[in-house]
Amino acid sequence: xxxxxxxxxxxxxxxxxxxxxxxxxxxIAGIAGFEEDDALNVGIAVREAVINAIRHGNRMDxxxxxxxxxxxxxxxIRARVRDQGAGFDPSATPDPTFxxxxxxxxxxGILVMRAFVDSVDFKFLEGRGMEVTLKKNRVRGKTTxxxxxxxxxxxxxxxxx
Amino acid sequence: xxxxxxxxGQVSVVDLSGKITIGEGDVVLRDKVLELxxxxxxxxLLSLEKVSYMDSAGxxxxxxxxxxxxxxxxxxxxxxxxxxxxxxxxxxxxxEVFEIFDEEQPAVASF
Numbered sequence: 374x375x376x377x378x379x380x381x382x383x384x385x386x387x388x389x390x391x392x393x394x395x396x397x398x399x400x401i402a403g404i405a406g407f408e409e410d411d412a413l414n415v416g417i418a419v420r421e422a423v424i425n426a427i428r429h430g431n432r433m434d435x436x437x438x439x440x441x442x443x444x445x446x447x448x449x450i451r452a453r454v455r456d457q458g459a460g461f462d463p464s465a466t467p468d469p470t471f472x473x474x475x476x477x478x479x480x481x482g483i484l485v486m487r488a489f490v491d492s493v494d495f496k497f498l499e500g501r502g503m504e505v506t507l508k509k510n511r512v513r514g515k516t517t518x519x520x521x522x523x524x525x526x527x528x529x530x531x532x533x534x
Numbered sequence: 535x536x537x538x539x540x541x542x543g544q545v546s547v548v549d550l551s552g553k554i555t556i557g558e559g560d561v562v563l564r565d566k567v568l569e570l571x572x573x574x575x576x577x578x579l580l581s582l583e584k585v586s587y588m589d590s591a592g593x594x595x596x597x598x599x600x601x602x603x604x605x606x607x608x609x610x611x612x613x614x615x616x617x618x619x620x621x622x623x624x625x626x627x628x629x630e631v632f633e634i635f636d637e638e639q640p641a642v643a644s645f
Contacts, residue, residue, distance in 0.1 A: 478601075482590040485589070
């Protein structure tokens, strides 16, 4: 039984700290066995979640925190990003690829997140802010030599909990 | 992100390297394009060959630069996006908004 490796970060709502989370996300993806390009995809997706949390959740208020949990699992990675904002309805977000929205200078974060990981789930936690959970499975056979999972991990059939 | 500007004919070719991301590359890009437009250089070719990736803020800044140039009677075109940058331009459908070139010579000649 292989246990998950978890890193937790708490940052103030400053855009200069986005790179810190991005770097950590790529590193954890590497530990989970993702190849370089897929690890960058994870980093970019988590980066977008953190930008959303800082800009739209915490309204750039540096006294509000963004909590990030990154978990390397035997065949996948999971990231949770939680802000301290009032929440929003992600389904009400305009399609940035449609009509006049193409020329907007913002509004593409969720599109990028959904493109670069396998699932993106939003949950509003009453009184505690918005939480977005991103998951990406590692494609079978795409394993870096330095982070190859153990036989026990391979034998679990890829089932994640 | 770093920028260097070359003048080829009447076109300002801006060689970008690094990443175009929130709070860093996006600001550098904006400042450089505004500087060129304010200096009367309205034909701008952004060379993306050495840009490793962008985030949504960087993508938004590309659009803002395109709009700003158009307001001032100018044009911003893109040269040699590759890898993640190309993926993002296709994902966001900005591929349909910008004129994008693989080679510098025809790009310069297109202005």
